[in-house]
Amino acid sequence: MIIPCLKTLCAHKTSDHIKDGNLSLSFRLPIDLSNRLHKDHESFLHLDYSKLQVTNIDVGEFEIPEDFERLSNFQLKSLRIGVYHLWNLENRFEGQEHKSLIDCFCECLASSRSSLNHIMIPIKDSLDKYWLEKFLDYFVNLRHLDILHATLGRFDADSEDDIEIRKFPSMKRIHPGVEYLNISNTLIYELNGISKLPNVTVLSMRNLEFESVGEIEELFSLRHLKFLDVSHRIGSINDPVSSIVNLLIASGNSLPELNELDCSNTVVTREELDELFRLNPTIEKIALHYTQAADYSKEGVTVFSARDIESALLTLKRYPVKDKNFYTMTIIDKMLLFLEAENLDFAKNETLLLECLEELLVNAGEFLSGRDWDMTEDSSVFQLVILLSERYMEHLSPEKIRHIFAVLIYTPGCSTFGYGILSVPNILDTPGLDIASLFQKVLNFFSSEPLAYTELHFNMVDVLKQLHAKTTPAIRNNSTGKERCISFLYTMLYALGQADHLEMPLCKLIAKTNKLMIFSMESELDLQIAVDLINRLGEQSHPHMKLFHLNAIRFVIYRLKLVDVEELAARVDLKVIMKCLLGDLRRPYRNTDEYLDRKLAFSAMEVLVYLYQFVGEDEFIGQLREITQNGQYYHYQIPVVQSDEKTDKQTFITCRESNLDDWRNSINKYIITYEAKLQRANLNKYRYRRMDTGCFSVRYECLQDPSADRNYRW
Numbered sequence: 228m229i230i231p232c233l234k235t236l237c238a239h240k241t242s243d244h245i246k247d248g249n250l251s252l253s254f255r256l257p258i259d260l261s262n263r264l265h266k267d268h269e270s271f272l273h274l275d276y277s278k279l280q281v282t283n284i285d286v287g288e289f290e291i292p293e294d295f296e297r298l299s300n301f302q303l304k305s306l307r308i309g310v311y312h313l314w315n316l317e318n319r320f321e322g323q324e325h326k327s328l329i330d331c332f333c334e335c336l337a338s339s340r341s342s343l344n345h346i347m348i349p350i351k352d353s354l355d356k357y358w359l360e361k362f363l364d365y366f367v368n369l370r371h372l373d374i375l376h377a378t379l380g381r382f383d384a385d386s387e388d389d390i391e392i393r394k395f396p397s398m399k400r401i402h403p404g405v406e407y408l409n410i411s412n413t414l415i416y417e418l419n420g421i422s423k424l425p426n427v428t429v430l431s432m433r434n435l436e437f438e439s440v441g442e443i444e445e446l447f448s449l450r451h452l453k454f455l456d457v458s459h460r461i462g463s464i465n466d467p468v469s470s471i472v473n474l475l476i477a478s479g480n481s482l483p484e485l486n487e488l489d490c491s492n493t494v495v496t497r498e499e500l501d502e503l504f505r506l507n508p509t510i511e512k513i514a515l516h517y518t519q520a521a522d523y524s525k526e527g528v529t530v531f532s533a534r535d536i537e538s539a540l541l542t543l544k545r546y547p548v549k550d551k552n553f554y555t556m557t558i559i560d561k562m563l564l565f566l567e568a569e570n571l572d573f574a575k576n577e578t579l580l581l582e583c584l585e586e587l588l589v590n591a592g593e594f595l596s597g598r599d600w601d602m603t604e605d606s607s608v609f610q611l612v613i614l615l616s617e618r619y620m621e622h623l624s625p626e627k628i629r630h631i632f633a634v635l636i637y638t639p640g641c642s643t644f645g646y647g648i649l650s651v652p653n654i655l656d657t658p659g660l661d662i663a664s665l666f667q668k669v670l671n672f673f674s675s676e677p678l679a680y681t682e683l684h685f686n687m688v689d690v691l692k693q694l695h696a697k698t699t700p701a702i703r704n705n706s707t708g709k710e711r712c713i714s715f716l717y718t719m720l721y722a723l724g725q726a727d728h729l730e731m732p733l734c735k736l737i738a739k740t741n742k743l744m745i746f747s748m749e750s751e752l753d754l755q756i757a758v759d760l761i762n763r764l765g766e767q768s769h770p771h772m773k774l775f776h777l778n779a780i781r782f783v784i785y786r787l788k789l790v791d792v793e794e795l796a797a798r799v800d801l802k803v804i805m806k807c808l809l810g811d812l813r814r815p816y817r818n819t820d821e822y823l824d825r826k827l828a829f830s831a832m833e834v835l836v837y838l839y840q841f842v843g844e845d846e847f848i849g850q851l852r853e854i855t856q857n858g859q860y861y862h863y864q865i866p867v868v869q870s871d872e873k874t875d876k877q878t879f880i881t882c883r884e885s886n887l888d889d890w891r892n893s894i895n896k897y898i899i900t901y902e903a904k905l906q907r908a909n910l911n912k913y914r915y916r917r918m919d920t921g922c923f924s925v926r927y928e929c930l931q932d933p934s935a936d937r938n939y940r941w
Contacts, residue, residue: 329361370405416435434459446482583615588630610647646683721763753791
């Protein structure tokens with residue numbers, strides 16, 4: 228199962244076009260698509276209600292609809308309304324004193340009177356005493372009721388209004404239709420009145436505190452209750468004296484049809500559990516996550532906890548992610564600890580591990596497609612998927628791996644955690660992957676520079692290099708963001724160059740990847756790339772970083788036409804390149820060997836050969852003099868050409884000489900000689916030729932028209 232499904236993705240795109248005014252509906256959508264579209268649109272504006280069949284509305288807590296009266300356009304089955312919506316409704320009908328808030332609410336939902344079976348509504352101090360009864364009388368088929376508390380943030384223990392709404396809503400008559408009741412987090416402290424809902428089978432009252440048996444006495448009138456949730460939020464403080472489990476036992480009463488009990492994160496002992504089961508022998512499932520009795524066991528009873536990987540998986544399946552239960556992430560954290568500590572044999576645990584992976588993908592899909600998840604805090608699910616993929620990838624089918632990609636990479640809203648799956652070794656060799664889409668995704672990853680570079684950024688460089696090798700020129704040409712990516716990588720390289728310890732393998736990987744990316748660029752961008760590279764060269768202090776940039780500059784200049792080379796010479800400061808002729812010897816405390824100095828000098832010479840013809844001998848010598856005037860007490864590398872009279876092969880070597888004038892003149896002399904050879908070789912520019920020397924090589928034919936040979940790869 229791919230999450231979210233295609234219908235959800237279509238709804239996202241359709242909603243965007245409707246908001247932009249680029250799309251209108253020409254036919255009536257089916258119910259499921261209508262609900263998805265309306266949920267994604269998050270607004271009542273610009274919608275043609277005659278083309279929609281909306282049955283479920285879940286309006287975000289902090290979104291206020293423009294007009295509550297538009298609810299009358301739908302025959303709703305489900306409505307979830309937040310606190311601020313109810314305040315907005317109250318303000319909408321302000322001044323109509325003959326109507327209560329519930330009357331106004333019912334008026335807006337008149338068209339849904341018989342269809343509404345689920346509602347989530349907050350308690351407000353402006354509601355009258357019998358508001359719930361009015362509500363149940365009006366919506367005759369209401370079965371599922373979620374009650375929120377509107378005053379949690381401003382509760383006043385001395386306020387009569389707040390004390391009143393902390394009681395269970397009053398009712399005069401029995402209402403047998405309600406089967407599901409959720410009063411969690413409402414601060415309700417007594418259940419007197421709940422007996423008016425005798426057919427409730429599911430009751431959730433998480434995070435409620437009771438002090439005496441009398442406050443929960445009517446709970447035992449729910450003779451058909453099958454599921455009871457009395458758990459507490461992780462991190463909450465529980466009073467052992469007022470533990471709900473203690474009160475259930477102290478009452479001496481039983482719930483004759485109770486099948487499942489959730490008392491996670493409550494104070495409960497094994498002895499108390501034994502007594503609880505004696506009073507309620509029908510219990511077959513109990514959740515004990517985050518309790519002292521998490522390892523409790525009883526024959527015929529399923530215990531949900533996280534004492535090991537098997538029980539953690541079972542418990543994770545129990546808590547739906549959509550309910551945003553507070554235990555989900557703690558269970559996943561436990562699973563991560565279990566699997567990090569023990570590398571399970573796949574053959575012996577195949578079913579367990581595949582079930583873990585499948586359940587985690589469901590959770591990951593919900594996180595990524597949800598609007599209110601903080602994925603920086605909920606990272607364990609992604610880490611666990613990546614861990615399982617890395618350890619057991621050789622056992623996973625290509626279909627399962629593509630499923631992993633579909634969830635972590637292609638789901639809208641994917642965070643950087645999703646990209647981590649790409650760095651799993653050999654995963655990109657999976658048959659059937661959409662390489663073009665992945666290449667674009669990785670380019671998008673490098674679209675903006677972070678506050679700090681992490682291991683993920685460095686891993687993604689290698690991923691980019693691998694994907695580049697798998698793409699075709701057509702794919703690369705159709706991809707966007709390559710220029711931003713190149714800038715990102717050179718900024719990353721610069722940051723590494725500022726570190727106390729230079730990680731050369733990583734730097735070489737980034738430099739090599741960037742050269743590949745430059746090769747992917749359109750030729751009309753080569754000039755700007757060359758300008759940027761030379762400017763970046765001037766910012767480098769480490770000799771290796773200078774060499775990386777010089778090599779990239781050489782590569783780009785190979786691709787320039789003669790007219791672009793002339794413009795490049797006019798737009799950049801040649802002294803930035805000339806300084807590299809000095810190697811690293813201008814420093815009193817040099818940190819490179821002679822071999823690196825030679826490479827710097829000759830790489831700089833090769834670049835200058837192309838730019839020299841547009842500068843002139845006098846200006847060139849003058850600029851050389853400027854860069855050496857402050858270094859007269861140091862020796863410099865002098866490129867010297869030795870010629871073999873028989874073969875005419877020329878080899879570049881270096882020697883030391885303290886006479887700067889001789890050094891400058893020799894540089895000029897060899898560049899002129901070298902340029903003349905290039906000009907002669909360029910007569911046959913359409914044939915691939917190279918001149919190999921002791922330190923570097925130059926492609927002759929590119930001096931005037933490199934576009935003649937676009938297939939060259941350096």
